[in-house]
Amino acid sequence: MKEERPVLVVGHKNPDTDSVCAAIAYARLKNRISDERHEPRRAGHLNEETRFVLKRFGVEAPPLLSDVRMQVKDLEIRELEGAPASTSLKDAWEKMRNAGVVTLCVTEGETLQGIITTGDIVASYMDVYESDILADAKTPYENILKTLDGEMIVGSAEGFVETGKVVVAAASPEVMENIIGPGDVVILGNRYETQLCALEMGAACIIVCDGAEVARTIRGQAEQHHCRIITTPHDTYTASRLVNTSLPISFFMRSEGLVAFSPDDYIDDIQEVMAQVRHRYFPVLGENNTYVGMISRRNFLGARKKRLILVDHNEESQAVKGAEAAEILEIIDHHRLGSIVTAAPVFFRNQPLGSTSTIVYLMYHENGVEIDPQTAGLLLAAILSDTLMYRSPTCTPADRAAGEALAAIAGVDAEKFAMEMFRAGSDMSAKTPQQIIQQDFKKFTADGQTIGIGQINSMSEEELAEVREKILPEIEEVRRAEGLDMVFVLLTNILKEESEVVFAGKAAGSIIENGFSVGSRNGCALLAGVVSRKKQFLPTIVDTMES
Numbered sequence: 001m002k003e004e005r006p007v008l009v010v011g012h013k014n015p016d017t018d019s020v021c022a023a024i025a026y027a028r029l030k031n032r033i034s035d036e037r038h039e040p041r042r043a044g045h046l047n048e049e050t051r052f053v054l055k056r057f058g059v060e061a062p063p064l065l066s067d068v069r070m071q072v073k074d075l076e077i078r079e080l081e082g083a084p085a086s087t088s089l090k091d092a093w094e095k096m097r098n099a100g101v102v103t104l105c106v107t108e109g110e111t112l113q114g115i116i117t118t119g120d121i122v123a124s125y126m127d128v129y130e131s132d133i134l135a136d137a138k139t140p141y142e143n144i145l146k147t148l149d150g151e152m153i154v155g156s157a158e159g160f161v162e163t164g165k166v167v168v169a170a171a172s173p174e175v176m177e178n179i180i181g182p183g184d185v186v187i188l189g190n191r192y193e194t195q196l197c198a199l200e201m202g203a204a205c206i207i208v209c210d211g212a213e214v215a216r217t218i219r220g221q222a223e224q225h226h227c228r229i230i231t232t233p234h235d236t237y238t239a240s241r242l243v244n245t246s247l248p249i250s251f252f253m254r255s256e257g258l259v260a261f262s263p264d265d266y267i268d269d270i271q272e273v274m275a276q277v278r279h280r281y282f283p284v285l286g287e288n289n290t291y292v293g294m295i296s297r298r299n300f301l302g303a304r305k306k307r308l309i310l311v312d313h314n315e316e317s318q319a320v321k322g323a324e325a326a327e328i329l330e331i332i333d334h335h336r337l338g339s340i341v342t343a344a345p346v347f348f349r350n351q352p353l354g355s356t357s358t359i360v361y362l363m364y365h366e367n368g369v370e371i372d373p374q375t376a377g378l379l380l381a382a383i384l385s386d387t388l389m390y391r392s393p394t395c396t397p398a399d400r401a402a403g404e405a406l407a408a409i410a411g412v413d414a415e416k417f418a419m420e421m422f423r424a425g426s427d428m429s430a431k432t433p434q435q436i437i438q439q440d441f442k443k444f445t446a447d448g449q450t451i452g453i454g455q456i457n458s459m460s461e462e463e464l465a466e467v468r469e470k471i472l473p474e475i476e477e478v479r480r481a482e483g484l485d486m487v488f489v490l491l492t493n494i495l496k497e498e499s500e501v502v503f504a505g506k507a508a509g510s511i512i513e514n515g516f517s518v519g520s521r522n523g524c525a526l527l528a529g530v531v532s533r534k535k536q537f538l539p540t541i542v543d544t545m546e547s
Contacts, residue, residue: 004037005074005304005306005307006036006037006038006039006307007030007036007037007038007039007307007308007309007329008038008039008040008041008065008068008306008307008308008309009023009024009026009027009030009038009039009040009041009308009309009311010023010040010041010042010043010065010308010309010310010311010320011023011042011043011310011311011312011313012043012044012312012313012315012318012319012442013043013044013318013319013320014044014045014438014439014440014441014442015042015043015044015045015046015047015050016047016049016050016312016385016386016440017047017049017050017053017381017382017385017386017421017425018312018355018356018357018382018383018385018386019042019043019311019312019313019356020040020042020046020050020054020061020062020382021050021053021357021378021379021381021382022311022312022332022355022356022357022359022360022379022382023040023041023042023062023311023312024040024059024062024375024378025357025360025361025364025375025378025379026038026040026309026311026332026360026363027039027040028375029360029363029364029367029369030309032367032369033367033369038309039062039063040062041062041063041064041065041320042061042062042063042064042065043064043065043066043319043320044064044066045064046061047425047439047440048424048425048427048439049385049421049422049424049425049426050425051424052420052421052424052425053377053378053381053382053385053421054378056377056381056417056420056421057374057377057378057381057410058374059374059378065320066320066321067266067320067321067322068306068308068320068321068322068323068325068326069266069267069268069306069321069322069325070266070267070268070303070304070305070306070325071263071264071265071266071267072261072262072263072264072265072266072267072270072284072295073263073264074267074303074304074305074306075267075295075299075300075302075303075304076295076299076302077263077284077292077293077294077295077299078099078101078281078293078294078295078296078299079292079293080099080101080104080105080293080294082104082105082106082107082112082291083095083104083105083106083107083249084106084107084108085106085108085113085114085248085249085250085253086140086142086143086248086250087106087143087248087249088143088146088147088245088246088247088248088249089121089124089125089244089245089246089247089248089249089252090146090147090242090245090246091143091146091147092104092116092121092249093118093121093245096118101281101294102117102118102119102279102280102281103115103116103117103118103279103280103281103282103294104116104117104249105283105291105294106249106250106253106255107291110290110291111289111290111291112258112260112283112285112289112291113250113253113255114250114253114254114255114258115253115254115258115279115283116249116252116253116254117279119279120252120253120254121252123252124244124247124252125244125245129244130165131165131166131167132163132164132165132166133166133244133247134161134165134166134185134243134244134246134247135161135162135163135164135165135183136251137161137247137248137250137251138160138161138162138248138251139160139161139246139247139248140159140160140248141156141157141158141159141160141161141205141228141230142157142158143246143247143248144161144185144205144207144230144243144246145157145230146246147242147243147245147246148207148230148232148234148239148242148243148246149232149233149234150207150230150231150232151230151231151232152228152229152230153214153219153229153230153231154214154219154222154223154227154228154229155205155222155223155226155227155228155229156228161183161185161204161205162183162204163182163183163204164181164182164183164184164185164203164204165181165184165185166184166185166187166240166243166244167179167180167184167185167186167187167203168186168187168188168236168240169186169187169188169189169194169197169198170236172194173191173193173194173196173197176194176197176198176201177197177201180197180198180201180202180203181201181202182201182202182203182204183202183203183204184198184201184202184203184204185203185204185205185206185207185243186198186203186205186206186207187206187207187209187236187239187240187243188206188207188208188209188236189208189209189210189212189236190208190209190210190212190213192215192218195208195214195215195218196218196221198227199218199221199222199225199227200225202225203225203227204227204228205227205228205229205230206222206227206228206229206230207230207231207232207239207243208229208230208231208232209232209234209235209236209238209239210233210234210235210236211231211232211233212231214229214231258283259273259274259277259282260282260283260284260285261282261283261284261285261295262284262285262286263284263286263292267300267303271297271300274297275297280296280297280298281294281295281296282294282295282296305325305326305327306322306325306326306327307326307327307329308320308323308326308327308328308329309328309329309330309331309332310323310328310330310331310332310333310340311331311332311333311356311360312332312333312334312335312356313333313335313338313442314331314333314335314337314338314339314340314348314350315335315338315339315340315442315443315444316338316339316340316341317339317442317443317444317445317450318338318442318443319340323340324341327343327344328340328342328346329346329347330346330347330348330349331346331347331348331349331350332349332350332356332359332360332363333349333350333356333359334350334351334352334353334354334355334356334358334359334394334534335350335534336534336538336539337350339445349363352396353394353396353398353399354383354386354387354392354394354395354396354399355382355383355385355386355387355399356382356386357378357379357382357383357386357402358379358383358396358398358399358402360379361379361383361402361405361406362398362402371406371409372409373409373410373411374410376406376407376409376410377406377410377412379402379406380403380406380407380410380412380414380417381417381421383399383402383403383406384403384414384417384418384421385421385425385457387399387400387403388457388492388494388531388532389414389415389418389419389422389494390403391494391497391531392531392532392535393531393532393535393536394532394534394535419459422457422458422459422494423459423460425457425458426456426457426458426459426460426463426464426467427463428456428463428466428467428470433470433471433473433474433475433478434474434477434478436456436467436470436471437454437471437474437475437478437487437489438454438478439454439456440454440455440456441453441454442454442533443482443484444538444542446541446542446545446546447542447545447546449485449486449545450483450484450485451484451485451486451487451488451505451541452478452479452482452484452486452487452488453487453488453489453490453533453537453538453541454487454488454489454490455489455490455492455499455533456489456490456491456492457492457494458491458492458493458494459493459494459495461493461496464491464492464493464500467491468491468500468502468524471489471502472502472522472523472524475487475489475502475503475504475523476504478504479504479505484505485505485506485507486503486504486505486506486507486508486511487503487504487505487508488501488502488503488508488512488537488541489501489502489503490527490530490533490537492531494531497529497531498526498527498528498529498530498531499526499527499530499531499537500524500525500526500527501524501525501526501527501537502523502524503520503523503524503525504523509523509525511541511544511545512525513525514544515540515541515543515544516530516540
């Protein structure tokens with residue numbers, strides 16, 4: 001099953017406003033300038049600031065993308081139609097042979113009932129069964145007709161064998177009188193006496209072989225005795241050999257403990273399961289357990305990787321889970337060069353600007369694509385957020401020029417809007433300490449150690465003080481839970497252009513004190529003039545750790 005696969009445009013985990021808005025705006029640009037479909041995604045839960053921005057401009061949040069490892073839906077799913085439970089063994093065998101598969105799914109409508117394999121069919125042919133198996137299996141007369149290439153000349157093809165056994169009438173009528181019983185299915189030739197004997201002994205159906213004519217009197221007797229008559233061009237031996245292949249597959253299928261997969265299952269998770277089951281094909285079930293098709297281990301060879309464009313990050317620790325197994329096509333970022341490794345050359349654009357959205361804005365102009373007011377609003381919000389309303393040292397003239405142009409397109413007062421946005425983002429009253437710390441949280445590796453850096457921006461000193469008291473008792477627990485060596489959380493006062501850092505980890509205090517030449521107390525330190533995690537805080541931390 002092949003479908004058009006979109007290119008997914010996604011920012012980093014614990015997404016901020018820039019990563020989400022850049023993903024949306026860049027996906028829109030790519031859809032204007034390329035033939036492929038691009039869709040924005042988010043790699044984590046939205047913070048309050050980003051929710052405010054999306055609601056303000058009437059944009060739906062991008063769907064969550066938590067894992068980009070290859071899934072069943074990335075395989076070539078074999079859309080082999082399922083077979084009804086009444087299908088004969090012969091028809092099932094032919095269907096599998098024509099399709100080149102060894103497993104057939106048994107369905108009722110779109111619901112999976114069981115599976116049958118060629119091995120099951122071979123076993124049914126080789127095993128010895130009682131002569132009443134047609135009745136035990138409730139074999140439809142339609143199956144018998146089709147299997148024997150027959151014609152029903154008396155009676156109805158509807159219904160199934162209810163009682164009795166299968167008898168091959170090879171002996172004389174005198175002998176057969178002691179063998180044939182009520183409800184039997186009798187296979188015989190053109191001997192009038194034997195046919196009449198079968199009718200008189202209460203046979204439910206007689207099968208006349210070699211395409212022989214059936215006398216009018218026999219037909220009349222059959223109607224009186226409510227006995228079906230089938231004629232077949234096959235000889236007696238062939239008919240008796242084929243008749244068991246008319247059995248319905250429901251009698252042999254497996255319906256308990258079935259191994260089936262969902263299109264959303266990850267290939268890494270199902271490989272071991274498939275290796276432990278002896279059949280080679282496995283059903284795939286979609287929503288409401290509807291049958292979709294089948295896959296086999298061979299399909300792994302043609303698995304199609306997810307195709308990604310990464311925005312606002314280029315570090316593996318910040319990327320969506322499984323990014324190393326995806327096909328990365330582009331990276332658009334404004335951070336330091338990180339640890340993302342690609343299997344093939346990619347389009348990589350990295351500029352020392354205050355926001356990834358500024359780069360996206362420039363790319364709209366470079367491609368001659370007009371920016372609509374809604375997209376302009378998203379890009380403006382991202383630039384204001386990342387540059388702290390142009391106060392961050394990361395802010396460049398290009399960021400300010402882009403912001404002013406976008407504000408005019410969106411028709412908003414940038415300063416008033418920024419204050420509303422920051423106020424919405426700094427409301428932490430309903431969040432747990434863990435949620436506050438991880439709201440805008442990024443992981444980095446330096447000098448063989450892994451550190452986490454979070455940042456909370458606010459225009460209210462009182463709000464930041466409340467946040468500090470809330471996270472101080474929990475920051476060490478977050479460090480342990482995340483398996484990090486150190487954790488730092490910047491509480492940034494936008495108006496005062498300073499940050500208080502709350503930290504945890506054995507060496508965190510000495511690194512803050514030595515790196516910024518400040519004193520610390522009770523896991524906190526005030527960093528005057530520090531508002532940028534990217535340009536001021538992280539470089540100092542890394543330099544201090546490596547010195």
